[in-house]
Amino acid sequence: MKPQVSVIIPYFEGTAWLPRSIGSVREQQGVRWELIVVDDGSKQDPTAIVQSFQDDRLHLIRIGHSGKGAALNSGVANSGADIVCFLDQDDIMNPGRLKLQYDAFLDHPHTEVIYSDYERIYDDGRLIDRFVSRQATSRECLKSMARSMGLISMQTIMMKRTLFHAIGGFSSDPLLTGLDDAEFFVRLFASGAVLRYVPGFVQQWVLHGQNYSESAEFQQTRLVLLEYLARHAATNPLIRAELPYFQYHAFNMRGIFYLEKGLAEQALQEYQKAVKLRPLHWSGYYLLLKSWVRTKRDSLAKS
Secondary structure (H helix, E strand, O other), rough: OOEEEEEEEEEEOOOOOHHHHHHHHHHHOOOOEEEEEEEEOOOOOHHHHHHHHOOOOOOEEOOOOOOOOHHHHHHHOOOOOOEEOOOOOOOOEOOOOOHHHHHHHOOOOOOEEEEEEEEEEEEEOEEEEEEEOOOOOOHHHHHHHHHHOOOOOOOEEEEHHHHHHOOOOOOHHHHHHHOOHHHHHHHHHHHOOOEEEEEEEEEEEEEEOOEEEEEEEEEEHHHHHHHHHHHOOOOOOOHHHHHHHHHHHHHHHHHHHHHHHHOOOHHHHHHHHHHHOOOHHHHHHHHHHHHHHHHHHHHHHHH
């Protein structure tokens, strides 16, 4: 029988977490689901893990190492349901998530994307915080995202596969890995998709110290994302209006990363870019001053 929801897990060198993420999907009840694990050219073969569940609703696909976006696209291409959702290999799907959101599609057939709330936890299960969203239009979501106050995350969306294909799926550029979801959301919101918020904590994002978003490579990915957004802005006035805010946020976040790593001179350069974009925004000046002071202190320490 055809599944009602296809869940896609992009997998890469994550044997420590994959059994837990798969297990959280297998606990879902009230919906016919399938789970597709896409091995993105890993050295850590997930075959034994997937087969250990002895569940014919689980499918394993292998591709050459191409990045998370390509893995997600491959998963959707090989899925059988009209509704898809996504789960990172190290995250956890809360009980009842699939039924809660799938029922919302049945109640509101014109809806194209369902989104909900999520929790952040440490790897040992301790709660970090909870994120509660609200109902918003695509345009509101784009504006909020540009101002680093995103209302929708990959942790909670469920969407119609027709919309997924209409906006072109995820970018398969490996240089966007880590922010391929952000570039995807910009195109999603700019398309004017019909969104519906369904309250409830449907997923857990897990912090374990090896998250890619904590790496130096991720900071370079921020610049790659800005290049993509600049291209989209050239043909889309909604994205063009928000581009300076996306840029401001990217430079600020790069500056924070460099400050935390003790690289004050690099941080200073990022905050200078941010202040030029939003000269009337006070926080940019505060961080600019903070990095300037540290730069002077480091210079004195070396002399």
